[in-house]
Amino acid sequence: MSAGRLLSMLLLLQSRGLVSARELAEELEVSVRTAYRDLARLQAAGVPVYAEPGRGGGYRLLDGYRTRLTGMSEGEARALFFAGLPGPATELGIAAEVTAARLKLLAALPTALREEATRTAAVFHLDAPGWYRDPERAPHLPLFADAVLTGRAVDVRYRRWKAPHEVSRRLRPYGLVLKSGTWYLVAAGEDRIATYRVARVLDAVPSEERFDRPPDFDLGAYWTSYLDDFRTRRYTGTATVRLSPRGRRRLPDNVPPEVVWAVDTTAVAVGGDGWVEAVIPTESTDHACGELLRLGTDVEVVAPAELRRAMAATVGALARTYGPA
Template sequence: MSAMRADRLLSLLLLLQNRGRMTAPELAAELEVSVRTVYRDIEALGASGVPVCADRGPAGGYRLVDGYRTRLTGLTDAEADSLFLAGAPGPARELGLGAVLATAQLKLQAALPAGPADRARRIQERFHLDAPAWFRAADPVPHLAAVAQAVWEQQVLHVHYRRWDGEDRQVVLHPLGLVLKSGIWYLVASADNTPRTYRISRLRSVTTAGQPFERPDGFDLAAYWAESARRLESALHKGTARLRIAPRARRMLPMQFGAAGTRALETAGPPDDEGWVEVQMPVETTAVAVSDLLRLGADAEVLGPPELRAAVARTVAELARRYADTP
């Protein structure tokens, strides 16, 4: 029997043990095989001595004889590793660990006593993590699995990388870790002994050199990422806009501008008679700030700095001129 089929038979057995009665189409969907394959696998389990019962009728399906439990629940190394991604099945699939994670979860559930196993199933039914951001197509990441393997095995990578400004570079990297931020995958890697961040979707080609490297002593991926994010935010927000905003804009700031909008609300003064308040809003360059702040429409007024107010006024005047005549 092939290793692949043996793994599938064990997964089928654990599905019946953990979930009770299941129909052939339900088993086929879980195992990602045809219904015909499920029929053959059920016969193979029966021939090997597993007491599988077939219940006929609309509410029928396959189940194990009451009281039967298998102890074949040992985790492989890959399955144990994949459990750390149990809360993020989508990213696990992108890393090529979807099937491994599913098998590991089945084995873990089968090994738990009835009480903890029921609690684990209830948690899985009631809590779900959806990592990608709203209203944005996912980045194409054809090289993600290869990069992840190099991260795990500490293998040097030769990559063709397209920078944000369109410049192409050939880079030799020591991959240190992967980060998933708002649905976007990033590689943290050392080039010339300096950790840097690379967006996975900008990798045009990836080649493993077959050469191991030593990780820097004490490198902390989470600490690096937190500091990198702080530096990026400081570099982006070069100025502060003084705004007068309506109640509707107060509700929109966190949704439109994230952490910057939340911080702006913390600076709000007392409302006037119409409920408008003044806030201090971190902004990028004048050109970017004009585009961003106009998203608030008539619910916001830029009070300062003068050059930003003037730039918004020019843009609004140009829009008014353009839309003055009906085409």
């Protein structure tokens, strides 16, 4: 028998009012028979649980009864921030703590506020990953979450895009960021603070070293600065393109927001058929060619000549591949 499970059952009854044995069993992930047995144990311990028979019946606490066992553990208090983020909480390895903290918080609220909180939770849901791709597997994420909270350095083996492709580092984790379903670790290395994609960590082992995060370090401010720097390094050139009305409508589904913004701010009409000409940022000739080809005949590259030739060469190769034998 789990004392924690009995406490969770008591808090469920306190926060929800009338609950069937089947609902209790589903919430606590036990059999209905076990739920009945736990209800009997609560009654034997003096908790005023009584049954309402008949269709739509269930179990409830005697009106006015409230347990004082709502104090949160340290882990549950930390987990409370993720109460509305079940997916990320599971990835971080704190799903159970989130559930327990949420139950305790609901149980401590007055009835009117509890009903409002429950109603609000039922109409909002966060799905962090972007469309058209599965979230990345990040098996070392719980270890980094613990390291961030406890101030413990971690020895990692990391796969990066440039040579040497595998490197070993001792990192002092300062924070974790979830962006579009991908987790990033912000950590201090030997000489600087850097950002690491958690899914690219090949091995991670906690070290004995302890550290203190600088008191003036602001994770949100760092991430904003990192994104600004990333955009600056990412886009090294520009291209002039012409877009049909349909091509412009299709932009948000096929290119990054920075390109859409550039079109919106630089577009000028050309001709009387709705086509516009705009200047967009580009990473490289190959990358820009791949992105713009998604728009098919709804886009024309005007400049630079290198990108225009690359588009023509790719379209020519496609024509030869799919042309008559």
